[in-house]
Amino acid sequence: MPDSFQRSSEMAKAYEPQLVEERLYEWWEQNGFFQPSTTNDKSPFVLSMPPPNVTGELHMGHAMFVTLEDVIVRWQRMCGHPTLWVPGTDHAGIATQLQVERMLMREGTSRVAVGRDEFLRRTWEWKEEFGGKITQQLRRLGASCDWSREHFTLDPDLSRAVRTAFKKLYDDGLIYRGTRLVNWSPNLQTAVSDLEVEYEERDVNMWQIRYPVVDGAWQAGTWGSGSWAAHATAFITVATTRPETLMGDVAVAVNPSDERYQHLIGKQVLLPAVHRMIPIVADEHADPEFGTGAVKITPAHDHNDYAVAQRQQLPMVNIMNRDATLNEQAGPYAGMERFAARKQVLADLEREGLLVATLPHRMSVGISQRGGEVIEPLLSEQWFVKMQPLADLALAAVRTGQTRIIPDNFERVYYHWLENIQDWCISRQLWWGHRIPVWYTSDGQMIVPGADDPDPVGPGITQDPDVLDTWFSSGLWPFSTLGWPDQTADLKRFYPTSVMETGYDILFFWVARMMMLGCYLTGHAPFHTIYLHGLVRDKDGRKMSKTYGNVINPLDIMAQYGTDALRFTLATSSTPGQDLNLNPERIESGRNFANKLWNVTRFVLGRFGDWKPDASAIVTGHCLLNYPYTVADRWIMSRYQRLVADVDRLMKSYNYGEAARQTQEFVWNEFADWYVEIAKAQLEGDDRRQLLTREVLYTVLEGSLRLLHPFMPFVTEEAWQYLTGRMVHDTAADSIMQAGYPQPDASLYDETAERSLQLVRDIIVGIRNIRAEYKVEPAKFVAATIVSPHVDLLAEQRALLCRLARLSNDDLHLVTALAVRSKAAATVVIGDVEIFVPLAGLIDLAAERQRLTKELANAEADAERRRTRLADDTFTGKAPVAIVQRERDTLSAVEAQIARLRQRVADYSE
């Protein structure tokens, strides 16, 4: 092994992520560091990765979840738990099918033209070609998942899990087939679930149309004759936003309490265009306040009307084809596209004098999430899962605390959704996906074979042509990927999993369904904790989208700033459940921090000399008591230990971002800015001083790298390899991720040292401040007199004071009192300490007086507040003793400061 000096000089002057990341990742993966330890009897920690779409492109959402999950996983692994992070990809039925269809279109053909078998062959081909891309990109992010256990939702074993689940739910009566009104996406030509419909406020028209109330039979053939009035005894006017559905009307409903229409209830109206007689019925659905108070009932094309028709036992008339053209039931409009038909119907109504009014109206319109067009409620035969029994289990799991949601306000959202759940339409009229495992005989019988049974064959036997909703298979993910339905070793050891980390946007789509299916099929909630993160938005809070042109590509960012910079920024900018506005400037500061770690390591290593870290190099409480460590040594160790305790607490309470922020602050503002500077002075001392200083530098830096490793895996590993030279104290680790995570040790807290060093820092900053104010040349050594009751402490720190405040050693006077107070000196007062910096000929008496007077005023106001507080009996009586005592102590310190400030103001005034 090269010595430390050589190692430090091998380190590049700046951290260069592109030289490090790929090499380290390959080394980690090839050495099996991501696989759960088998030589450890601690409880395992398991996390299932939310599987990205197999043909997806990496975006910030992926970067976010990988960062958080990798933080959790690396932390748990370092804490000594056998840790498994199961990766994989999702076949993403609609998304993938659309991509392949687009490809076929570019080739001048189509899905239908090539046929189902060929289409599936082409889609698999596509998957093989592009499916590895996303997993490569996850590797770029540093994801420490166990690739030997990677799964794809269409893998044979997962397909078997799907069939097992389907069979069980079917046999238990929780899956049924039925003709229901579903959300139909005309562009996709498939049914979609309620969740796949998004609502958008739009300005539309509401038309008022009058229907003739007719007694007796209607003579056909008069549509277009303009002779409606002659046949009508009266009219009833309905309001609608969708006049093209008129031909599907089966009734007109009025509110039973609506006096305007009492006399019409039970009468018949004539439906224009198709000349059907439909009744006027009384139903609570009609709101007298809305529109005209009379509503046309179109059960095959409206969810509310569907309910009315069931109540009123009205027939259903479906007037639409699957491509959203009208069918033969629409009479003269058959074959027209739905919106073209709307225009034509309106024109015809107007001509016939039946269009009463056209009013502007604002309403939310259902849009197909993936298709982008207006959803059409359509009557069709589909497969459904009966949700109530499943929802009850999922609700109970959270209510009883078996599973906990973080942040917990999402528990209410979860409850509300599950308490109002509707049956789940799971069939999709697609080709890419798990084909519904049901066969039909020619006489209409259904066969649902077991998962391991052969597919039914025989004359006239056909399989259901549809596939299952993608989320059906991903709902099994946490256990199907571990071998379920078989009781495999992995399933026994790693299920239920530990934490489910994902975005709150798929709480219903995925998380709730995993909870339901997991509870039902395995008898356990699939995870004990659900951690939800927010969406990554641009710095102005807008959704990242290609149309806004505000998309930040993680791959570009990683190439420019390094993976650690991106990860650190995402981790430290985020709070659980809260959206994150990503400011690219912050990524730069993440990069800077990685570089800081690198350079501080380079510095420390370069000062090791022939010293080598080994077990004895670790500073413990015992060490600190038995060897002459300095106040600064004890200070930084104490601060470091407090950091470790804070990080421990924050990580355990899922506040990962705050843990990283605090660590950064410590490393930069305390360790690098102060201890490293102090160490430079200490390293000029005798051999023993040097040795002890190296130990402290090593202990704190090595521990800080381990603290940060979950956040910044690459730079910490690389720096750690250099720093330790692979000689680690607490394990025989080859990688930092195998070294333990720092554990709190309160015995190293040293409040005296912390206070002392704080005073030293304040004095140094005070003198620097004077220097800056009087524009003293940075290189120049100045004189100073420090008047303080703590001369002993300050004498110990003499070298430090001189070095960091740039004082001339011969002219630094440490005294307990001062006989002659020179006006030709600038003054700093810190509590009971006075510092005089003589600057002959430079001192502006008026300015100095003004500065100190201002400080005096502040101090006096402060003291006054405290005196008032302490004079208040209720405060001294009710507040905790420690708080009151602290108030007293602070007051006396402030009073000491006031006395000195007064004196000095007087000095300058004479």
Next chain:
RNA sequence: GGGCGAUUAGCUCAGUUGGUUAGAGCGCAACGUUGACAUCGUUGAGGUCGGUGGUUCGAAUCCACUAUCGCCCACCA
């Protein structure tokens, strides 16, 4: 209509169970290459924590109301 979240420095955001004079990064101003780091250092300016009221000895933090922005669910003939 029901629910949730946000509002803290010019910008982007932290702030554990209420407890000194509210923090960071970026940006801004001035100075500075002394051997880890200019992806840096030193010093500084900058906030009555959206508003009102309340609880409390004490509120950015808890409660009520309110304003603005955003999101979710439901409804919308």
